[in-house]
Amino acid sequence: QVQLVESGGGVVQPGRFLRLSCAASGFTFNYFGMHWVRQAPGKGLEWVAFIWSDFWIDGSGTYYADSVRGRFTISRDNVKNTLYLQMNSLRVDDTAVYYCARGGGKWYFDFWGRGTPVTVSS
Amino acid sequence: IVLTQSPGTLSLSPGERATLSCRASQTITSSYLAWYQQKPGQPPRLLIYGASSRATGIPDRFSGSGSGTDFTLAISRLEPEDSAVYYCQQYSDSATFGQGTRLEIK
Numbered sequence: 001q002v003q004l005v006e007s008g009g010g011v012v013q014p015g016r017f018l019r020l021s022c023a024a025s026g027f028t029f030n031y032f033g034m035h036w037v038r039q040a041p042g043k044g045l046e047w048v049a050f051i052w053s054d055f056w057i058d059g060s061g062t063y064y065a066d067s068v069r070g071r072f073t074i075s076r077d078n079v080k081n082t083l084y085l086q087m088n089s090l091r092v093d094d095t096a097v098y099y100c101a102r103g104g105g106k107w108y109f110d111f112w113g114r115g116t117p118v119t120v121s122s
Numbered sequence: 123i124v125l126t127q128s129p130g131t132l133s134l135s136p137g138e139r140a141t142l143s144c145r146a147s148q149t150i151t152s153s154y155l156a157w158y159q160q161k162p163g164q165p166p167r168l169l170i171y172g173a174s175s176r177a178t179g180i181p182d183r184f185s186g187s188g189s190g191t192d193f194t195l196a197i198s199r200l201e202p203e204d205s206a207v208y209y210c211q212q213y214s215d216s217a218t219f220g221q222g223t224r225l226e227i228k
Contacts, residue, residue, distance in 0.1 A: 107213035
């Protein structure tokens with residue numbers, strides 16, 4: 001069965017960095033585009049970033065929400081079946097649970113991990 | 123594209139039918155709209171994609187409809203386990219979510 005397991009969250013000061021990982025299993029990882037979605041405490045869902053499957057296209061195209069563009073970088077290792085999110089210049093409003101999600105045929109999310117919490121606080 | 127869900131909270135009894143609305147600020151092309159269910163402490167679960175296609179393993183009590191700017195999630199024969207927050211999401215232009223509708227089954 002499809003499994004997505006996030007790790008790397010924690011408490012960090014504003015301006016610092018953090019790297020999240022998502023270990024995927026139960027499916028052919030390099031066939032699928034992958035997303036990060038976040039949820040601030042008590043709030044709704046916000047899409048963060050997407051990376052194409054380079055099985056289907058040349059190169060790994062990446063896309064970002066305006067709120068994180070230039071600070072966050074999404075990447076993937078198809079040998080390790082792992083998705084990453086490098087988060088730099090963290091701000092207090094980046095505090096959230098970060099979910100890794102598999103892309104459906106289009107930009108919907110058909111499987112989700114349980115999430116990893118990130119707290120940005122001084 | 124901004125998605126507005128209504129009502130904010132819906133309280134119903136077991137066996138009743140729930141109707142949740144999602145309205146978009148502009149036309150969603152090709153019915154690129156999905157619905158998710160999220161229970162406390164859990165990640166969201168995909169219910170509906172393409173406005174009306176049920177995801178794998180989703181019972182037929184859940185149905186989606188609509189096009190353009192107005193979409194609906196209907197849940198028939200409500201069960202206590204249907205208590206959750208429901209989100210719509212458009213993927214016509216990047217990806218955005220509605221603010222959610224809380225469904226309470228009493």
